[in-house]
Amino acid sequence: MTADPPAACCPPADDRPDLRPVEGEEADVELAALAKAIGHPARVQILRLLARRSACVCGEIVEELPLAQSTVSQHLKVLKDAGLIRGEIDGPRTCYCLEPRTIRRLKALIGGL
Amino acid sequence: MTADPPAACCPPADDRPDLRPVEGEEADVELAALAKAIGHPARVQILRLLARRSACVCGEIVEELPLAQSTVSQHLKVLKDAGLIRGEIDGPRTCYCLEPRTIRRLKALIGGL
DNA sequence: GGCAGTCATCGTAAAAATACGATATAGGCG
DNA sequence: CGCCTATATCGTATTTTTACGATGACTGCC
Numbered sequence: 001m002t003a004d005p006p007a008a009c010c011p012p013a014d015d016r017p018d019l020r021p022v023e024g025e026e027a028d029v030e031l032a033a034l035a036k037a038i039g040h041p042a043r044v045q046i047l048r049l050l051a052r053r054s055a056c057v058c059g060e061i062v063e064e065l066p067l068a069q070s071t072v073s074q075h076l077k078v079l080k081d082a083g084l085i086r087g088e089i090d091g092p093r094t095c096y097c098l099e100p101r102t103i104r105r106l107k108a109l110i111g112g113l
Numbered sequence: 114m115t116a117d118p119p120a121a122c123c124p125p126a127d128d129r130p131d132l133r134p135v136e137g138e139e140a141d142v143e144l145a146a147l148a149k150a151i152g153h154p155a156r157v158q159i160l161r162l163l164a165r166r167s168a169c170v171c172g173e174i175v176e177e178l179p180l181a182q183s184t185v186s187q188h189l190k191v192l193k194d195a196g197l198i199r200g201e202i203d204g205p206r207t208c209y210c211l212e213p214r215t216i217r218r219l220k221a222l223i224g225g226l
Numbered sequence: 227g228g229c230a231g232t233c234a235t236c237g238t239a240a241a242a243a244t245a246c247g248a249t250a251t252a253g254g255c256g
Numbered sequence: 257c258g259c260c261t262a263t264a265t266c267g268t269a270t271t272t273t274t275a276c277g278a279t280g281a282c283t284g285c286c
Contacts, residue, residue, distance in 0.1 A: 040149070070236095107224065
C-alpha cells in the first residue's frame with residue numbers, strides 16, 4: 001500500500017486518527033462551521049457527486065447543477081474553505097475531490113450529538 | 114424500561130426505523146436543511162445543552178448563552194422548525210428537548226456521505 | 227506570439243440570517 | 257382583577273449569503 005495515488009490530485013488514504021475532542025466550545029464552533037458549509041442543497045449535491053465518482057471531477061460539476069459557472073465555483077470555494085474538499089490545478093482545469101479526513105471528522109462531531 | 118416519561122414534555126423513546134432513503138434529491142435537500150439549522154455555534158450549544166440535561170430545560174438556555182432572550186428564542190425556533198427539538202408549553206414556561214428521531218435521521222444522512 | 231478553453235475572482239443586486247429592544251401573549255399568584 | 261414572570265413575536269438595522277454576468281489569469285495548442 002505504498003503505491004502512488006491513483007489520480008493526479010486525490011490524496012492517498014490517511015487513516016491517522018483525529019485526536020481532537022468532539023465536545024466543548026471549539027468543537028461547537030467547528031461543527032457549526034462544517035454544518036454551515038453543508039447547509040445548501042447544491043453543496044450537498046457536489047459532495048455526493050465527488051463521492052460517487054471516487055476520482056475527482058472539475059467542470060463536470062457545473063454541467064450537473066442548474067447554476068452558473070461562477071456560482072458553482074463559489075460553492076466549491078465554500079466547501080474548500082471548510083476543508084471538506086480539496087482542489088488541485090491539473091493543467092488548464094481544476095480537479096476536486098473529497099477530503100476524507102474532514103468528512104470523518106464531521107461524522108465524529110455529529111456522532112457526538 | 115416501559116416506565117412513563119420522566120418529564121412533562123419529553124417524548125418516550127421511539128425506536129421505529131426511518132425508511133426514507135439517505136440519497137437522492139430529496140435527501141439532499143433534507144440534509145442541507147438540517148445542516149443549515151446546525152450551522153451556528155449558538156444552536157450547536159443549545160443542542161448540546163439539551164443533550165446533557167437529558168431532561169428538558171427552558172429559559173436556562175438564555176442564561177447559558179451570551180445572547181438576548183429574543184435571539185435565543187429565534188434560534189430555538191430555527192431548531193424547532195428543522196424538527197431537531199421539540200418545545201412544549203409547561204405552565205408559564207416552555208420546555209424544550211431533543212427530537213431523537215430527527216437526530217438519528219441526521220446521523221444517517223451524514224453517514225451516507 | 228496569438229487564441230481558445232477552463233476556472234477563479236470581482237462587482238453587484240436581491241434575499242436571507244443575525245441580533246437587539248420593544249411589544250404582545252399567556253399563565254400563575256396575590 | 258391586576259400584576260409579575262416567562263416566552264414568543266414584531267420591527268428594524270446590520271451583516272452574510274446567494275446568484276449572476278463580466279473580467280482576469282493561466283494553460284495548452286496552433
